[in-house]
Amino acid sequence: MQTARRPSEPDNPLTRLSFLLADDMRQVNALILANMQSDVRMIPQLAGYLIAAGGKRIRPLLTLAATRLYGYEGPRPYALAAAVEFIHTATLLHDDVVDGSEERRGQKAANLIFGNQSSVLVGDFLFSRAFQLMVADGSLDVLRILSHAAAVIAEGEVMQLTTANNLRTTFVEYEQVIQAKTAALFAAACEIGPIVAGTDGDAAASLRDFGMNLGLAFQIVDDVLDYSAAQEKLGKTVGDDFREGKMTAPVLLALENASVEERGFWQRTMGDLDQTPDDLRTAQGILTRHDAIAKGIGLARAYADKARSALHVAPEGPLRELLDDVLTFTVTREF
Amino acid sequence: MQTARRPSEPDNPLTRLSFLLADDMRQVNALILANMQSDVRMIPQLAGYLIAAGGKRIRPLLTLAATRLYGYEGPRPYALAAAVEFIHTATLLHDDVVDGSEERRGQKAANLIFGNQSSVLVGDFLFSRAFQLMVADGSLDVLRILSHAAAVIAEGEVMQLTTANNLRTTFVEYEQVIQAKTAALFAAACEIGPIVAGTDGDAAASLRDFGMNLGLAFQIVDDVLDYSAAQEKLGKTVGDDFREGKMTAPVLLALENASVEERGFWQRTMGDLDQTPDDLRTAQGILTRHDAIAKGIGLARAYADKARSALHVAPEGPLRELLDDVLTFTVTREF
Numbered sequence: 001m002q003t004a005r006r007p008s009e010p011d012n013p014l015t016r017l018s019f020l021l022a023d024d025m026r027q028v029n030a031l032i033l034a035n036m037q038s039d040v041r042m043i044p045q046l047a048g049y050l051i052a053a054g055g056k057r058i059r060p061l062l063t064l065a066a067t068r069l070y071g072y073e074g075p076r077p078y079a080l081a082a083a084v085e086f087i088h089t090a091t092l093l094h095d096d097v098v099d100g101s102e103e104r105r106g107q108k109a110a111n112l113i114f115g116n117q118s119s120v121l122v123g124d125f126l127f128s129r130a131f132q133l134m135v136a137d138g139s140l141d142v143l144r145i146l147s148h149a150a151a152v153i154a155e156g157e158v159m160q161l162t163t164a165n166n167l168r169t170t171f172v173e174y175e176q177v178i179q180a181k182t183a184a185l186f187a188a189a190c191e192i193g194p195i196v197a198g199t200d201g202d203a204a205a206s207l208r209d210f211g212m213n214l215g216l217a218f219q220i221v222d223d224v225l226d227y228s229a230a231q232e233k234l235g236k237t238v239g240d241d242f243r244e245g246k247m248t249a250p251v252l253l254a255l256e257n258a259s260v261e262e263r264g265f266w267q268r269t270m271g272d273l274d275q276t277p278d279d280l281r282t283a284q285g286i287l288t289r290h291d292a293i294a295k296g297i298g299l300a301r302a303y304a305d306k307a308r309s310a311l312h313v314a315p316e317g318p319l320r321e322l323l324d325d326v327l328t329f330t331v332t333r334e335f
Numbered sequence: 336m337q338t339a340r341r342p343s344e345p346d347n348p349l350t351r352l353s354f355l356l357a358d359d360m361r362q363v364n365a366l367i368l369a370n371m372q373s374d375v376r377m378i379p380q381l382a383g384y385l386i387a388a389g390g391k392r393i394r395p396l397l398t399l400a401a402t403r404l405y406g407y408e409g410p411r412p413y414a415l416a417a418a419v420e421f422i423h424t425a426t427l428l429h430d431d432v433v434d435g436s437e438e439r440r441g442q443k444a445a446n447l448i449f450g451n452q453s454s455v456l457v458g459d460f461l462f463s464r465a466f467q468l469m470v471a472d473g474s475l476d477v478l479r480i481l482s483h484a485a486a487v488i489a490e491g492e493v494m495q496l497t498t499a500n501n502l503r504t505t506f507v508e509y510e511q512v513i514q515a516k517t518a519a520l521f522a523a524a525c526e527i528g529p530i531v532a533g534t535d536g537d538a539a540a541s542l543r544d545f546g547m548n549l550g551l552a553f554q555i556v557d558d559v560l561d562y563s564a565a566q567e568k569l570g571k572t573v574g575d576d577f578r579e580g581k582m583t584a585p586v587l588l589a590l591e592n593a594s595v596e597e598r599g600f601w602q603r604t605m606g607d608l609d610q611t612p613d614d615l616r617t618a619q620g621i622l623t624r625h626d627a628i629a630k631g632i633g634l635a636r637a638y639a640d641k642a643r644s645a646l647h648v649a650p651e652g653p654l655r656e657l658l659d660d661v662l663t664f665t666v667t668r669e670f
Contacts, residue, residue: 040494094459098452117433120455121492124429124462128486131466135478143470143478151463157456159375 013325017061020322024064025057027075031082035129046114046122050089053105058218058326059189060085066193066207069319076196079133080142084189086130087146091153091181093123098157099244103236142192149188156180165245167263167271171252175216178223183215190214206313210323213307218330220300223248225335227284228293233335239280245270249299251283254290262286300331348660352396355657359399360392362410366417370464381449381457385424388440393553393661394524395420401528401542404654411531414468415477419524421465422481426488426516428458433492434579438571477527484523491515500580502598502606506587510551513558518550525549541648545658548642553665555635558583560670562619563628568670574615580605584634586618589625597621635666 018025036047060081067077092104097116101109111119127150134143160177163169190211194203225234226241227250241248247270255266265286269279287293304327311327314320353360371382395416402412427439432451436444446454462485469478495512498504525546529538560569561576562585576583582605590601600621604614622628639662646662649655 038490038493040490040497042493042497043490091459094455098455117496118493120429120433121489121496124426125486125489125493127459127462128482128489131478131482132486135475135482138475140470140473140475143466147463147466147470151460151467154456154460154463155373155375155378158373158377158453158460161450161452161456162375162377 013322013329014056014058014061017065017322017326018057020318021061021064021068024068024078024081025061027078028060028064028081028085031078031133032085035082035086035133036126038125042114042118043122043125046093046110046118047089047126049107049113050092050104050110051085053107055105057085059088059185062186062189062211062214063193065319065323066190066211067196068193069207069314069317069323070194070197070199070203071315072197076137077193079137080192080196081189083130083133083137083146084185086126086133087150087153088185090123090127090130091157091185093119093126095157097123098161099240101236101240106236139192139195141195145188145191145195149184152180152184156182156184160246163247165271165273166247167255167267169247169252171249174247174249174252178216178219179212182219182222183212186215186218187212202313206310209310210307210314213303213310214327214330217300217303217307217327220249220296220303221331221333224250224293224296224300225333226250227287229334239283242270242280242283243273243275245273249296250287250292253292253295254287257290258286297331304328304331348657348664349391349393349396352400352657352661353392355653356396356399356403359403359413359416360396362413363395363399363416363420366413366468367420370417370421370468371461373460377449377453378457378460381428381445381453382424382461384442384448385427385439385445386420388442390440392420394423394520397521397524397546397549398528400654400658401525401546402531403528404542404649404652404658405529405532405534405538406650407532411472412528414472415527415531416524418465418468418472418481419520421461421468422485422488423520425458425462425465426492426520428454428461430492432458433496434575436571436575441571474527474530476530480523480526480530484519487515487519491517491519495581498582500606500608501582502590502602504582504587506584509582509584509587513551513554514547517554517557518547521550521553522547537648541645544645545642545649548638548645549662549665552635552638552642552662555584555631555638556666556668559585559628559631559635560668561585562622564669574618577605577615577618578608578610580608584631585622585627588627588630589622592625593621632666639663639666 032051036044036051038044063081063084064077093110096104096109096111097119102112103109134146156177160181163173163177187208191204191208194207223241226238229238231238251266251270258266265282269275269283307327308324311320311323367386371379371386373379398416398419399412428445431439431444431446432454437447438444469481491512495516498508498512522543526539526543529542558576561573564573566573586601586605593601600617604610604618642662643659646655646658
């Protein structure tokens, strides 16, 4: 695997995309800041805490890139990119409450600092603001795409709850979960680009395909990194999924040919959540034995290839090249 | 106070409104049922548990009434009334998680049966569905009004968190909270009526005023009943606000002229949440001594009177008369 680099390094393609779209991103960030304001001070405090921590900002970058790719140069994508980021931030806040997370974006999770109650309600606020931004834009097509994505995300999160701690979860069910909870918003963020640009034909469907497959690749790699990453590189705690008993790609791949003893191990640790401090290392050993990390990355690469084919329907140019590099980065990154 | 009656009794004006709009409500209920479906089975299970328990359905009735009042006879209000009820249901689910509630609509709260995690996520799902219903209707004006209301509700809920257990909460702050968390959705549910009916002029603003003041009256009475209702009549536990230290009208009114001893009592019980089983009865005694129940109802009546003035701008007829009766019922009910 080629060495991936932190987003701040200049040859990381997400950094290069941010540079290329720097003027646009400044506008998006200004809108994000302006729209998280409220007379109720805890709202900008909590939202600001999470948003200031950064994150990859990959979703708003995708919306910007998908619009500029089709030659539209006006300001419409700013509010929509901010809306996409707000939907994502709202789901992060609710996720961290649901998972009882301790770390997010390299800092203490908001629920631990501000409480679960505030995280739920500020999530609701950001979600509503996202819709206000879309309504102000005024495109019913965009509203349809993003409100559908929001419903699908919630479905995916509920489905994930029902698969947790369940060793009989199939790989198909896992893919349904990640398609809903992650890839649907990537797809929507990209699909609205050609729509805002007013491009006819299959452009929106192709960009949707690109986003969907990029999202699947992105989430599978995330799930692999939860076992394989170096703690100091990852912006969250390694082994979170293991400790919560979340059934993700590496474990499901290792379960396919598990010995009776291994199956007993997974049942005790992830099924019954009866864990000792050494169990994560044991789990990592089993994954290595079954080549589950490499297999997971292989699957992610297959999705990245599908995304690349869809992307190549879009007009050629530096933006398309960079999105191509983002695909490569997604499946080679170490964080 | 005149004897209020359960909603099932035929001379309860909400029941009479339901009868008058029975055909319409059947369509709304069918849409509610259809739109809470999902392949993820826990979603209709949890949503159905709460929705089947009934509740007053006052918000969708208001949307229907506000549309029919202006002579529109088409199907558009069905989806919008369902959307309004979904927004309300989503906030109930999140509220009960935030408050750790034990009872809702006369049955165990959903969070106790399905878990906090599911309640958060199914709330998100219903909220998204509400927007999908509005987008399908296609009115950007309606979308603007309801997405604004949704953001304001979340602000009100966060503000309520910050006033809880704080004896220095002012009555103005309390009114800001209930205006945001309750009255804003009543106002929006009414305002969209004349908009759907295509009525020009001040109709929408008047109906918004009607809904806002009705909502304020409704919430103040709710907060009074939390101390004064007979347990067997109320669909939730008497004394919930007291046990959670929620600063509401009766306590704030009693605090205005509190003795040093009484202030100490409120600080210990509601400020520090250090309570004994007898404290609720003591609290009720203090409220009686300060006439706080009657004063609260008096305030609610003043809002109901404002609502009545706004309503009287609307066309005369049986619907307007019934909405007038609903105002009277709101401030005389015992549950």
